[in-house]
Amino acid sequence: MPIIESTYKAPYFFRNGFVATVYSGLIRKVHGLNQKRERITLFDGDFLDLDWSYSEGKTEKLIIILHGLEGNAQRHYMTGTAKLFNQHQVDAVSVNFRGCSGEDNLAYRSYHSGETEDLKQVIQHVLQTTAYSEIYIKGFSLGGNVALKYLGETTHIPEQIKAGIAVSVPCYLAGSAKELHTLKNRAFHDKFKQHLKVKLLLKAQQHHDELKDSDISAIKTLYDFDNLYTSKAHGFLDASDYYEQSSSLQFLPNIQIPTLLINALNDSFLSSECYPIKAAKNNPNLFLEMPKHGGHVGFYQRGGFYYNEKRALKFVDELLHEDS
Known part of the structure; x- marks a missing residue:
């Protein structure tokens, strides 16, 4: 798939990667999202806390959102995505990785950049307890690596999962x-x-x-x-x-569903290998967008919602519903 030319234009002050990263991580506020917590028991007896938010009216669409290192479901990049999708008739479940929901998990192990088994259990739980027919997965940073690795390593992805979005991903x-x-x-x-x-x-x-x-x-x-x-x-x-x-980099060639990867060129956390141009050119399912600015999970845009949030929604709408 050809590399996507990004339309993101950062306001002048936010063209500095450090500023964009810090502002978005420490200063940004997202208000008006109501979340309801559900605790699920994992196969090993440990637990995960899921924070659900809902659109108005009934919908068959759901987005699963994964946070970054030491994040949680209340980080504003998580709530911003959930709120925007809720406003467009998509329910959201924001996953708190083990030990990240304000309470230490039970097991000695916790979570890491390649832990996909817990994501599989979340997906299984969703499929067994709900009736969503269209599910998207969006991950940020560490959570983005988890999402990409899951999509590339899993032989039989449930048919309900239609698309993936990964933002600011350290894929190497x-x-x-x-x-x-x-x-x-x-x-x-x-x-x-x-x-x-x-x-x-x-x-x-x-x-x-x-x-x-x-x-x-x-x-x-x-x-x-x-x-x-x-x-x-x-x-x-x-x-x-x-x-x-x-590292999800090695699994990118195997991704079989439409997946958008957005990595800013001025993201100081990423090495050159984290811009997988060759993998994107050789895999028709992998869409790589490399905005000039954005920092690390810092795609500031005026109007309340960030670029990566609106871009994810547009990706899903245009790609999956172009014939509807």
Whole structure:
């Protein structure tokens, strides 16, 4: 599929990637979305919290939304998407990954960039308990990698799933990890690291045999965190093995349903490999859009809703309903 020429024009102040990223992550507000929480039990006895929001009237359409690293269903990029789709007769279920809904999960393991089994269980739950005939999946950053990996690795995707959208995706995890450890991303790196270490100390209280406070205190980088916890808790040899096996880049050629990937060229979290031009040109189902601006999940646009939100809705409407 030819590369899509982006129509996104960032306002002058938001052409700076750092500004776009910080403003959208810390300052943006989305009001007026009512969410109803549902807790589901996973196959291993752990739980996931799903936050539902609904359109007016009955609909057969649903969007499943996946957040980024240490996000949750109340992040404004999540609520912005849910609210816009709700206004256009699409229900939304925003997934809180394990340990991200305000309560530590039960198991020692939690979530990671390549964890698709939990997404499969969410989809199975939706299909067993609802009657949606048209389902879309939209993921941001880490959640975008999960979505793309699921769509590319799954042999038989349920027929109800019609499209995927992924935004600001580190589809080559080793490259993005390297970028996050550079000086330009120091503030973001340290914020993520601090947040993850606090959560790990909490988890250590329930899993004394698996974690020692001294090991957690020794974590100096996100790589250290992934080497100590993410990899070991989820069955990988080390951080490098986790990055290699979990990157969605290798699964992009196998995607069989229409999927839109939006990665801004000034996203400081992404390495060059995260712009999969060759994969998009060779796969008619993969639509790659690379706006000049946008930062990381920061596609600011005046009027309340962001570009990536409106673009996702347009992608679904034009691609799936062009004959209707």
